[in-house]
Amino acid sequence: MKRLFYSSAIYTALGLLSGLFYREMSRANNFDGYSQLNVTHTHMLVLGTIMFLVFMLVEKNFSLTRHQKLFNWFFVTYHIGLLLTVAMQMTNGIMTIKGIEVSPAIAGMSGLGHIFLTVAFILFYILLNKSAFKNKK
Template sequence: MKKLYYSAVVYTVLGLLAGLFYRELTKAQDFTAGTQLSVVHTHLLTLGTLFFLIVLALEKVLHLSSGRFFNAFFWTYHAGLVLTAGIMTVHGTMTVLGKTVGPAISGPAGLGHILLTLALVFFFLCLHNRVRPDFARPDDAERRLS
């Protein structure tokens, strides 16, 4: 449970820093057009902070971490979110600075999204195995009643 809590905290800090970076960079460059940099903070706060707070609540009730797919979900999700947010930051910064964005940005961005998708598959497998009654172990019945 601690690693879920710390994940939410880290993504909160990263999301707030991303918002500050966007505001200061665009102000310093007198940039008013649209850029991916403007949504990095919302991605980190939503996909990082809020998602891990929800997973933390589900962990408390369903003990998701006891499932065999939990570690695969946890680390794949982090890798996908960090890669996605990192590439969005690079792409947005290059846009603000007036640099050309090439295809080298598209590949890692796609990989980040693929990792997030795979992590969500692991998450739903983990969730599925904890909510289906026929997969529940006898000691789980006591936990659910208390």
Template sequence: MKKLFYSSFAYMVVGVLSGLFYREYTKGKSFEGFTQLSVVHTHLLTLGFIVLLIVLILEKLFTLSKSRLFSWFFWTYNAGLILTAAMMVVHGMLQVQGATDVSAAIPGIAGLGHILLSVAMVLLFLALRTRLFGAGKERVDGGAKVALKG
């Protein structure tokens, strides 16, 4: 549970700082127009801060961490989000600097980050399903284990 709390907090801090960086960097370069830097802020706050806070609530309610899939979700999700955000920053900085021919590797790597995020979401739902409907005919109802007949 602490990992989720501190990760969410870290994404909140980095998300706010990325907004500050976008504003100051584009102002310092006298850049006007769209850049990927403008959406890093919202991606980190939404996908990092808010989503992990929701997962923290699910952890508190259903002890998701007892599923062996939860650790896979956590690390895959963080890797995907960090990779995606990093490539958005790189691409955005190149846009601000006026680069017109950006290597296809940059959006390709960002795409890999998005794939990791998608895989992580599937893992989250599988972990949640395991905790709700259980393997071994157990499930969690309101934090208490209930043995199912059947």
């Protein structure tokens, strides 16, 4: 459960720092349009901070970590997906603010991050099913 707590706390810090970075990057480059940096802050706070708090509550009620191997797969896959997605958002946003043409490869990598998140949510629901309905057949 501590891993879930620390993950939430770290994503809170990263989310707040990304909001600060967006503001300062936009100000320094006199940019007032839309870039992917606008939503990086929200993605980290919602998919990072809030979701890990939700996972913590679910862990408290259903002991997901009893299924250690499956839980580890979910945990690592979720982090990879979220970090890859947010890293590509930041890359796209910085390139947009700097006036650099954004490569389609950035969108492809972001899509890969979303695929990892999708797999992580599937693993989470399998894990939740095993934990919540362990005695029911």
